Amino acid sequence: MxxxxxxxxxxxxxxxxxxxxxxxxxxxxxxxxxxxxxxxxxxxxxxxxxxxxxxxxxxxxxxxxxxxxxxxxxxxxxxxxxxxxxxxxxxxxxxxxxxxxxxxxxxxxxxxxxxxxxxxxxxxxxxxxxxxxxxxxxxxxxxxxxxxxxxxxxxxxxxxxxxxxxxxxxGSKPQKVQQTGSVQERETEESFPDFGDLCGQKNVRRAAEIAVAGGHNLLLIGPPGSGKTMTAGCIAGILPPMSTEESMEVTKIYSVMGMVNEKQPLIRKRPFRNVHHTATRAALIGGGMIPRPGEISLAHQGVLFLDELPEFKKGVLEVLRQPLEQHCIRITRNYGTYTFPADFMLVAAMNPCPCGCYPNLERCTCTPAQIQAYLGKISQPFLDRIDLCVEAGRVDYENLTEQKKGEASAEIRMRVCRVRNLQKERYEGKKIRRNTQLEGELLKKYCALGTKEEAMMRQAFERFSLTARSYHRILRVARTIADLDGREKISEEHLSEALGYRMVDKKYWGR
CATH class of the missing domain: 3.30.230.10 (Ribosomal Protein S5; domain 2)
Incomplete structure (x- = not known):
């Protein structure tokens, strides 16, 4: 032959x-x-x-x-x-x-x-x-x-x-390969900060729990040393386990990048990607002469953490707007279009000004022009895609020396898993998995409001000049808060808390 x-x-x-x-x-x-x-x-x-x-x-x-x-x-x-x-x-x-x-x-x-x-x-x-x-x-x-x-x-x-x-x-039959993806596979232990060690910051802890429970995007604002970066690390410890389907999706991405473990190739823990602010657009969204997945695809089904958010180039942040909405990124070249998955939860942290002390005018050394230029690096369209914005205040001495620990990550993770399972059952047979993916008729169905709640949202919409996107995101957050509360319908209390997480950006950006 x-x-x-x-x-x-x-x-x-x-x-x-x-x-x-x-x-x-x-x-x-x-x-x-x-x-x-x-x-x-x-x-x-x-x-x-x-x-x-x-x-x-x-x-x-x-x-x-x-x-x-x-x-x-x-x-x-x-x-x-x-x-x-x-x-x-x-x-x-x-x-x-x-x-x-x-x-x-x-x-x-x-x-x-x-x-x-x-x-x-x-x-x-x-x-x-x-x-x-x-x-x-x-x-x-x-x-x-x-x-x-x-x-x-x-x-x-x-x-x-x-x-x-x-x-x-x-043609002899080879020795059978052990299915390393079995449920009994021993997971590699990873160490994450525990929420129990986070001093004070009850509001930050609560916002982080809501964000993970519904898969919402979270922005942390506060002075240096207030625990923003530690909170992001704690979030990695309360992420729910992935299903077999999700694990295979993530492992395929890491396989193409040559980043799987030879002995334990199946990735079972949700990715947590901490990106440095010097990252380029191609590093973040993918691309190059031979298009390859970027950090947002490596964070698929997990968390993308951007620390010191205003230090990123504005053009780099703006390319995140489309993936945050569509949960994928499309890169077009002369010889074809490449689609990479990017269904991730964005967690970002930033100081309120270059010195980090604003709005404490006694300690802040920045001029109004410096503060405006610093905050101006974050555009309104980008802020509209943030579901929860929470302020991490300066930690008091009493909180640092308090002997009693806060609620541990293990307890918070149990509640998160309960709410995620609730959403899984609710959306069974549909193409969504979490509250943050609710759109169109499904959003109207599962985020239906009563007469009082409708009046409350109408007033908030007009008073705070909300956009249609931010309005829908408030409803999704309220849906998650109601799930954590074990309630079938969204109440005024849930809407009030969800609206509160939109007011922090109004405080700093005033728009």
Missing amino acids: SFSTVVSAATEGLAVEFVHVEADVSNGLPVFHMVGYLASEVKEAGERVRTAIKNSGFDFPAKRTVINLSPATMRKRGASFDLPIAVAVLTALGELSGSRIQNTLIIGEMGLDGSVRKVPGILPIVAEAKEREVRRCIVPEENKAEAALVSEMQVIGVKDLKETIEFLKS
Whole structure:
């Protein structure tokens, strides 16, 4: 047999594209020619594959070898095509029967000695292979546990080219891979600050609980040392566990980025991404010449924390407006559009002025112009997308020396999980999971107001010049507060508290 085809795959953003590796070996000038719209690292595979085949003990006669990676319209990047190219060449040389590679996806990078090395993006590739009814996948040994997260798929982990060919020849059933994504899997312990150690700040603690319970965006304003950053760390400790579906969504993103743990690949804890204020727009939303997910996608189903919010460039903050509404980011290039998920909870912290002491005029050393310029870095459209804005006051000496601890994170997390489960049952069969996702008819249905509540909201809307977006966000927050209170209907008390979290930004921005 002088011609063979091996199925492989590559990731384009988070999407998976199947690639057919075709090999033709015939008499002629001894060349190794590769075509198919290849990046430089793929073109270099020719030298790696030829050397690896020889060093693995196989004969490579001096013949004309042509490799085509189709479809030709798709740019091929990375070193993950090394192993399928080698298998295709050896099949074309008659080392393997073509029937042995049918309905099999092969992927992996190779060293010059024939060893197979791990590659990123294995989980989404194997998941897509299952959707296309591929029967088995041959992957690097180091990627085996990650690939095994996809149920009902035969996963074969190989260490080198020789082992790959021996398996394809014998067809012997490999040792069963333990499903590392099982419920009994031991989670890696992580240490987060505890709300019990947060001195004072009862209002901040309450706002954080509401925010996590409904998945709302939270802004903390206060002087330096008031516990804003610690509060964000405490929030990471009260996040509810992810469902299996959510875990797979997050793990696929981290797989493409090459950030999964080899031994425990399934990510079970919600991400908490703390982004430094020097981050660029591309680092935050993703992009580059080869579009890759950014921090907002790495925070999918978790928390994106922006400390020292006004220190971020205004243009960087403004690009968050669309993802905060649509829960995804679309990056357009000349050769296509890439969509990355970005369903995250935004937590931000900031000082009220450059010195951090405003509105305490006795301590504040900033001029009115400096304060206005500092606060002016946060636009009204961005503030409209914040559900709760809470002030963290200066911590008193009595609070610091108080022996009695506050409520622990474990107790708060129990209430959060109860409310999240309530929302899950309420929205079962719908395309939403949390109160913050309520829109349209669902918002009217589950945030219906009585006569008194309607009058209260009308008065607040006119008095505080609320926008339609901020009005709806107040209703969603009130829905979460009612859930925490165990109430079916939203009352004036719930609306009053929700409105209170909108008044802090009015105090500082006055608009």
